[in-house]
Amino acid sequence: MAKSPMRVVVTGAAGQISYSLLALIARGDVFGRDQPVDLVMLDLPFAKDAMEGVVMELTDCAFPSLKSVTATCDQTEAFTDIDVAVLVGAFPRKPGMERNDMLAKNAEIFKAQGALLNTVAKKTVKVLVVGNPANTNCLIAQKYAPTIPKQNFSALTRLDQNRATAQIAAKAGVTSDKVTGITIWGNHSATQYPDAWHGKVNKDGAEVAASAACNDNAWLKSDFITTVQKRGAAVLAARKLSSAMSAAKAIGDHLHDWICGSEGRWVSMAVTSDGNKYGVPEGLIYSFPVTCQDGTWTVVNGLEISEFSREKLTVTADELSGEAKYAAEFLEKASA
Ligand SMILES: NC(=O)C1=CN([C@@H]2O[C@H](COP(=O)(O)OP(=O)(O)OC[C@H]3O[C@@H](n4cnc5c(N)ncnc54)[C@H](O)[C@@H]3O)[C@@H](O)[C@H]2O)C=CC1
Numbered sequence: 001m002a003k004s005p006m007r008v009v010v011t012g013a014a015g016q017i018s019y020s021l022l023a024l025i026a027r028g029d030v031f032g033r034d035q036p037v038d039l040v041m042l043d044l045p046f047a048k049d050a051m052e053g054v055v056m057e058l059t060d061c062a063f064p065s066l067k068s069v070t071a072t073c074d075q076t077e078a079f080t081d082i083d084v085a086v087l088v089g090a091f092p093r094k095p096g097m098e099r100n101d102m103l104a105k106n107a108e109i110f111k112a113q114g115a116l117l118n119t120v121a122k123k124t125v126k127v128l129v130v131g132n133p134a135n136t137n138c139l140i141a142q143k144y145a146p147t148i149p150k151q152n153f154s155a156l157t158r159l160d161q162n163r164a165t166a167q168i169a170a171k172a173g174v175t176s177d178k179v180t181g182i183t184i185w186g187n188h189s190a191t192q193y194p195d196a197w198h199g200k201v202n203k204d205g206a207e208v209a210a211s212a213a214c215n216d217n218a219w220l221k222s223d224f225i226t227t228v229q230k231r232g233a234a235v236l237a238a239r240k241l242s243s244a245m246s247a248a249k250a251i252g253d254h255l256h257d258w259i260c261g262s263e264g265r266w267v268s269m270a271v272t273s274d275g276n277k278y279g280v281p282e283g284l285i286y287s288f289p290v291t292c293q294d295g296t297w298t299v300v301n302g303l304e305i306s307e308f309s310r311e312k313l314t315v316t317a318d319e320l321s322g323e324a325k326y327a328a329e330f331l332e333k334a335s336a
């Protein structure tokens with residue numbers, strides 16, 4: 001029997017990530033070629049013409065599973081009856097802005113979008129936040145959408161996981177598909193902790209620990225971590241534009257695994273910290289290793305955490321607690 005269409009909204013639809021992402025979704029690479037999609041694009045009024053151009057291109061691709069495409073600057077129209085919301089649009093950091101200024105600007109956007117999703121989206125909607133600071137923006141959207149289950153909110157750290165996986169693959173001399181179990185802990189920021197200690201590499205037909213395949217623990221404790229932490233900045237410095245193609249690919253991977261299942265593989269998703277066994281404060285949107293089945297993620301609990309790793313898990317949790325505190329104080333002041 002034919003599947004009923006899935007209504008998917010992408011915000012920041014005229015931006016550079018969306019330019020790659022919309023085609024992935026429309027082609028069926030994310031939800032499957034047999035899954036019809038009603039695609040909704042949202043951006044600010046100044047970007048309306050640019051969005052219309054992207055609509056023309058999507059139409060001209062003649063994708064069989066793209067049932068309809070709508071471009072709008074009206075948030076209520078965009079979020080009504082939505083099944084999947086990909087929140088890419090955000091206020092970017094401008095020269096001279098402190099991180100807290102950016103947090104404040106985005107707190108307003110994600111408060112309004114959370115509240116609107118709460119009112120007009122399906123209660124089963126799955127929300128992926130990409131716009132930075134992604135974890136804290138997600139926390140805010142979740143807070144203002146109390147009738148949508150907390151499980152249904154996540155933020156993107158899959159790009160970091162893919163970056164880390166590619167680094168391990170290169171070091172071990174294999175292709176990326178031979179590497180599994182690489183985890184990103186914490187915030188999508190320079191404090192994130194890329195962790196290869198539980199990773200595995202399939203080398204010459206045999207599965208070995210990633211640390212054995214890399215054979216360089218000093219690298220795993222230093223340059224591997226900083227390369228992944230600073231990869232976004234390195235791409236920005238080289239391209240004069242931030243990562244877009246790789247971000248879109250990672251969004252597709254995240255949504256595919258969340259909704260269609262990860263088939264037992266661990267993937268990294270920033271999700272509500274709730275009863276985890278790693279001592280991460282409750283309520284933060286923190287990146288964990290998870291498995292996904294039937295649209296539900298479950299944290300992979302019980303992994304052994306060394307002293308080295310423990311310290312890094314705490315640093316990134318502390319940063320997220322600080323961001324959450326700042327955003328809450330800002331929103332409280334703004335509504336007083
Ligand atoms: N979590 C992650 O791994 C990554 C996150 N990012 C973040 O993704 C975001 C988007 O990146 P790009 O596409 O490169 O930016 P971009 O600047 O090319 O596009 C952003 C678009 O969002 C729109 N926008 C801004 N506020 C909006 C609102 N309230 N509602 C709807 N649309 C709105 C803008 O008009 C613009 O068209 C940025 O915040 C960036 O930092 C980027 C790469 C990776």
Ligand SMILES: O=C(O)CCC(=O)C(=O)O
Nearest residue numbers: 132159231232233242243
């Ligand atoms: O670094 C940024 O602020 C934007 C791009 C990004 O988040 C990334 O490439 O990881």
